[in-house]
Amino acid sequence: MKIIKWGIIGCGNVTEVKSGPAFQKAPNSALVAVMRRDAALAEDYAKRHNVPKWYSNAEDLINDPEVDAVYIATPPSSHKEYTILCAKAGKPVYVEKPMALTFEECNEMISVCKEHNVPLFVAYYRRSLPRFLKIKELIDGGKIGTIRHVNCVLYHPFETRYDDEINLPWTVLPHISGGGIFVDLACHTLDFLDFVLGPIKSVRGHATSQLKAYPAEDSVSMSFLFENGIHGSGLWNFTSFERYDNAEIVGDKGKISFSTFGNDPIHIQYANGEKESITIENPLHIQQPFIETVIAELLGEGVSPSKGTSGSRTTWVIDEVLKEFREASK
Known part of the structure; x- marks a missing residue:
């Protein structure tokens, strides 16, 4: 059975317990690389979680031939940028919620992933809890x-x-x-x-x-x-x-x-x-049930319930209710 080898961009707090260990514990999955802009923090995370590689540059992780798929766990402001880089590299994307800053950004992410035939998953993990x-x-x-x-x-x-x-x-x-x-x-x-x-x-x-x-x-x-x-x-x-x-x-x-x-x-x-x-x-690693559905889909053995299309709908709702406040704050 093929093992999906993951890289994490942004190994901050959410990856300590909620998600990071799940990539190591889920069947047919391995966490092989992590990235954080602060090299010392990236190295520290890798050592504490027994991850073989660490980077301080996202593109280095994305272009690592041993990384099959990428989990983007940065703040939303960089979700679009990293998703597009992953898509162009042919790497499946699992992006944290909310999917992006705006519905428009979500649509750009969906479009580029579709263009490069790359699946796009969004971390609305309650769909699998x-x-x-x-x-x-x-x-x-x-x-x-x-x-x-x-x-x-x-x-x-x-x-x-x-x-x-x-x-x-x-x-x-x-x-x-x-x-x-x-x-x-x-x-x-x-x-x-x-x-x-x-x-x-x-x-x-x-x-x-x-x-x-x-x-x-x-x-x-x-x-x-x-x-x-x-x-x-x-x-x-x-x-x-x-x-x-x-x-x-x-x-x-x-x-x-x-x-x-x-x-x-x-x-x-x-x-x-x-x-x-x-x-x-x-569960302790609250994202693990959902991560397992992502892995199953990547292996052709199932379908994950949260994709770019559904994730973008939630961002649209948020955009609609915040529209006037955002305009007034400019």
Whole structure:
């Protein structure tokens, strides 16, 4: 059986536990090279994770003949650049979420990969997690009847690390991340809804900066309509007094409630008043189930559920709701 040999561009925090070790533990997979612009940090990562090669230049990794496929784990501002370089080198691409800074960039990535006959996968790994597959199974099996509407709420307190205007995290710098914490976190929920309920066709909403602590938005409210007629609403706020994470999918025979993050139980409430809870914990290397689907597709043994086309749809939704805020911030 062929082994897919991976290279990672951007071996930062997300690759320490969530994704990096999965390339070593998944069947028919090996992690053979990593890259980070800081050579010392690249070398340190390679030594700690027993990776044979390390680089400080992305093109050197991409052009390494031993690297079959590339995982791009950098901030979104460089996703397009590295995806295009990989595509032109004939290397399959697995890119972190959100897929790119804008829907336009996503389309460029899709086009170049198609031109070079290179598959493009996006790290919306909840599409392969058992906990979320159970939710999809319940919905597809008609447990709560015909779906009518969804509602998503996520709020966090303001964190002191955003007090330092000189050293703000890149996740709240729109030229690097595409937006704020909303972009970083809400994309997971929006993509899962796309997976379970189908594409969103219309978006209306508001984005503001209530605290004005950083350049990005800190509060977003939106309503959306799916192609199949299901209605949706959502609120994301990062200036609140506590943490709260809940999404509800409501049908004509019941509803399913769940959190996007963490291992909270899935709650089901039926029209007759009965209630049910299901607990399914996420794996330690949370991206591994999805990475295994990518490897299976590359080996011609399966199909991965998150590609450039679906990943770009979530970026389109984000673009639509942030459109006015971005214009006003110019």
